[in-house]
Amino acid sequence: MNTTAQTDTALRTRALESLLIEKGLLTTEIIDEIVEKYEKDVGPLNGAKVVARAWTDPDYKRRLLEDGRAAIAELGFDSAHGAKIVVLENTSSVHHLVVCTLCSCYPWSVLGLPPNWYKSYAYRSRAVREPRAVLREFDLDLPDTVEIRVWDSNSDLRYMVLPERPAGTENYTEEQLISLVTRDSMIGVAKIESPSK
Amino acid sequence: MDGIHDMGGMHGFGPIEREENEPLFHHSWESRVLAISVATPVPIPGGSRNNIENMDPAHYLASSYYEKWLYSRIKGLIDAGVLTPEEMETRMALLRNNPNAETPEHPDPDAVRAELARSRPAGPRSEKINIQPQFSIGDCVKARNIHPEGHTRLPRYVRGKYGTITNYYGIDNLQDAELPTGCTNRQQPLYAVRFEASELWGNAAETKSAVYLDMWESYLEPV
Numbered sequence: 001m002n003t004t005a006q007t008d009t010a011l012r013t014r015a016l017e018s019l020l021i022e023k024g025l026l027t028t029e030i031i032d033e034i035v036e037k038y039e040k041d042v043g044p045l046n047g048a049k050v051v052a053r054a055w056t057d058p059d060y061k062r063r064l065l066e067d068g069r070a071a072i073a074e075l076g077f078d079s080a081h082g083a084k085i086v087v088l089e090n091t092s093s094v095h096h097l098v099v100c101t102l103c104s105c106y107p108w109s110v111l112g113l114p115p116n117w118y119k120s121y122a123y124r125s126r127a128v129r130e131p132r133a134v135l136r137e138f139d140l141d142l143p144d145t146v147e148i149r150v151w152d153s154n155s156d157l158r159y160m161v162l163p164e165r166p167a168g169t170e171n172y173t174e175e176q177l178i179s180l181v182t183r184d185s186m187i188g189v190a191k192i193e194s195p196s197k
Numbered sequence: 198m199d200g201i202h203d204m205g206g207m208h209g210f211g212p213i214e215r216e217e218n219e220p221l222f223h224h225s226w227e228s229r230v231l232a233i234s235v236a237t238p239v240p241i242p243g244g245s246r247n248n249i250e251n252m253d254p255a256h257y258l259a260s261s262y263y264e265k266w267l268y269s270r271i272k273g274l275i276d277a278g279v280l281t282p283e284e285m286e287t288r289m290a291l292l293r294n295n296p297n298a299e300t301p302e303h304p305d306p307d308a309v310r311a312e313l314a315r316s317r318p319a320g321p322r323s324e325k326i327n328i329q330p331q332f333s334i335g336d337c338v339k340a341r342n343i344h345p346e347g348h349t350r351l352p353r354y355v356r357g358k359y360g361t362i363t364n365y366y367g368i369d370n371l372q373d374a375e376l377p378t379g380c381t382n383r384q385q386p387l388y389a390v391r392f393e394a395s396e397l398w399g400n401a402a403e404t405k406s407a408v409y410l411d412m413w414e415s416y417l418e419p420v
Binding site: 006009010011012013014015016017018019020021022023024025026027028029030031032033034035038039084086101102103104112113115116117119120121122123124125126128129130131132133134137138144145146147148149150151152153154155156157 | 202203204205206207208209210211212213214215216219221223224225226228229230231232233235236237246249258262264267270271274279280284285288289292293300301302303305306308309310312313350351352354364366369370372387389391397398401403404405406407408409410411413
């Protein structure tokens with residue numbers, strides 16, 4: 001988008017905000033609070049905490065795979081409008097990958113706002129048809145022996161991937177594990193590298 | 198709707214471009230659009246997505262994620278009679294000529310908050326609904342070949358294809374604008390259905406892969 005169009009869009013947004021406030025439908029404070037929430041509180045760190053807990057507490061992991069929303073809520077992260085969250089466990093033989101072909105649905109409560117590539121037409125169109133080629137573009141070349149399961153988030157349910165715990169982290173604390181977990185590994189476009197590598 | 202938004206399986210969009218250290222927002226207006234959208238849902242079937250899917254295809258493709266949201270929000274509020282196009286034009290002209298104009302303040306912010314909480318669409322219904330699911334895990338099913346003009350969550354690439362039920366998610370509210378023929382209830386069993394890549398993409402399928410979709414019962418027929 002060029003600068004003139006950008007200015008026009010910014011102006012249109014200001015006009016909308018100002019009219020909604022004038023009509024008593026919103027306040028500046030409400031808008032600021034929501035922006036702040038996504039800038040500060042809701043991001044992939046939430047998901048990383050869920051993953052690290054699942055790696056260190058088998059009972060929690062069982063609950064997480066059984067009822068994602070409830071187990072995630074245990075850590076204080078509530079899903080928008082109470083949407084169900086399904087957690088998909090990656091193993092050495094099965095790799096899960098999440099996409100939304102119709103829109104750009106994404107598990108905001110655990111991963112925050114989606115990156116632009118997740119919303120891109122290329123990812124939305126290709127992930128279901130050629131997931132292996134897509135993963136290679138993310139530098140993840142999975143052997144043919146690994147089954148790939150692509151989840152198209154077409155309903156109001158949300159999917160999150162539980163990546164494999166990397167080798168060499170047996171003595172890591174939960175805090176140390178949290179720092180290893182990447183956003184992309186919870187979408188399924190990356191694995192978590194062993195820290196010893 | 199068989200629209201441009203239904204992109205699963207399309208060719209031609211090129212490689213996936215990633216941005217190093219991508220910021221949360223690329224322009225400050227994007228964060229305002231996000232917040233306005235989160236705070237004020239569009240009260241029509243399919244919500245904000247219905248308006249986005251009905252954009253002219255060229256407009257859709259040329260618009261960013263938050264531009265689509267902004268377009269959809271303004272259209273939704275105009276259609277609901279909350280705003281008029283003239284009001285928007287007048288306010289834009291005013292702000293263009295007075296870039297430092299102050300944003301108005303509401304005398305009673307708590308009343309606004311209370312009204313927003315009241316008008317928020319209800320979440321998933323919690324009461325027990327006595328609907329017996331027609332399918333069981335392991336059943337072979339076929340996705341219906343339907344082409345509704347309104348909002349649907351049944352992507353084109355899966356219509357008419359055979360799959361297997363892998364999960365049962367309970368009773369869920371169908372999000373389509375129109376109820377499929379013969380269907381009287383939006384509250385329906387929701388399943389995950391596995392479709393083998395070869396079933397969806399034929400000879401072009403990659404080895405050892407499958408696609409899973411969430412399917413309301415009215416999207417499925419028994420095999």
